Amino acid sequence: MRRIVELGNAQLVECGAGGLSVREIARGLGMVSSAVYRYVRSRDELLTLLIVDAYGDLADAVDGALAEASDAPRERFTALAESMAQWAIAHPERWTLLYGTPVSGYDAPAESTNADGTRVMARMLAIAAAADADAAADAGASAGRGQGVHVTPDVRALLDAHLEEFGVESDAMAAMRAVTAWSSLVGIISAHVFRQLGADAAAIGEQILGSQTELLADLVIGR
Amino acid sequence: MRRIVELGNAQLVECGAGGLSVREIARGLGMVSSAVYRYVRSRDELLTLLIVDAYGDLADAVDGALAEASDAPRERFTALAESMAQWAIAHPERWTLLYGTPVSGYDAPAESTNADGTRVMARMLAIAAAADADAAADAGASAGRGQGVHVTPDVRALLDAHLEEFGVESDAMAAMRAVTAWSSLVGIISAHVFRQLGADAAAIGEQILGSQTELLADLVIGR
């Protein structure tokens, strides 16, 4: 069973998500294809297995980086962003699995996925909340930074629900900044991993990522 | 030939990129699969055809929206972002084709793709440049907004090269904000199309997108 996800990951790095073949895994295991179906219901389930494995691995990497960071929100954000980017660069196919196209025609199995998939998001919420608290303490008058952004009641309710779910105390505005920063971060890293900015940009990708991360930090933390 | 990409697009919407089958297209055309190979070298080439078609369509949509917008940078940014999002929502599979995982194991055919693929990016650069010019005019002292962000010489050179390529006059800092906003925008839209924020967020996705777009506007335009 664990050998299956091992072989699956190995096959992922050399063929990509689309090239994942249960027959090939069976060959690696030295058995016939049908035998694999004892352990894994379908190719999609195998994919799901690899996805939760990757989510967990990524979240572990981020948590590791955050454990070594100070309490300063900006430093924590940078640690989160950089560890996420480094993980993506180290495992491009697994990143692809998580934040690329949902492969072929299989519906995201939210229930098995969300548990590990939201760990990083929760961290981001906490960081934005801390930054917000700091800003309010520094200058009581400047509270409400970014208030020009309109948030509908529905969205506010959803954000509050998630804040409670993750045990973070903050207001919806900070949460909005957090999820925007998170989506943006995913977009920026994907642009790098998928080489969407062109070949010459890929050569100095890390430097570009660095500047972009700073800009996003301004968005969540303020300046 | 044009019928092939028509059928390809039609098949895309109901089966996704992975389910694209030249045999199925042949069936739709009323001929046998091998006949299709007269017109299209391989499945990957067909995919490429669909990709450039989608890039062009998206850029047309954005240009159309920009044509009806005023000269105010913030309004132009919003028009760009919203038209892009609307296109993505209207054609999720084609969006997936462009900004999701590069399908299976085929290398992005940059030469055929970039021409149309960078049109939106060029628009974004122009908007950021205009915003920068406006800000400098409003208050000469506040020029250099966002100067705290560090940009390495290599990155600066690349940005300057692209600015010249697209005929936009501005400094590298504004360009950096533009590409960051662009990547972020792609990330935010993808998060919506791929439902990465959860099922309950998907229900009010447009409202969330609205707030996120405003936040990104702050990033490019300032406040």
Added chain:
DNA sequence: AGACGTCAAGAGCAGTGCTCTCGGAATATG
């Protein structure tokens, strides 16, 4: 009229996911 190029058909190869049945081995049960 004859040659040439275009087009589609059909068979076929290698590969896929997946389902079924059938034996052998381990394990629990009397």
Added chain:
DNA sequence: CATATTCCGAGAGCACTGCTCTTGACGTCT
């Protein structure tokens, strides 16, 4: 200890995929 039951892998097979090769029918141009 013997028996029943469950587990696990093998193998055959179905329907499908992309793709190649050969064959034959048209139309067009010299």
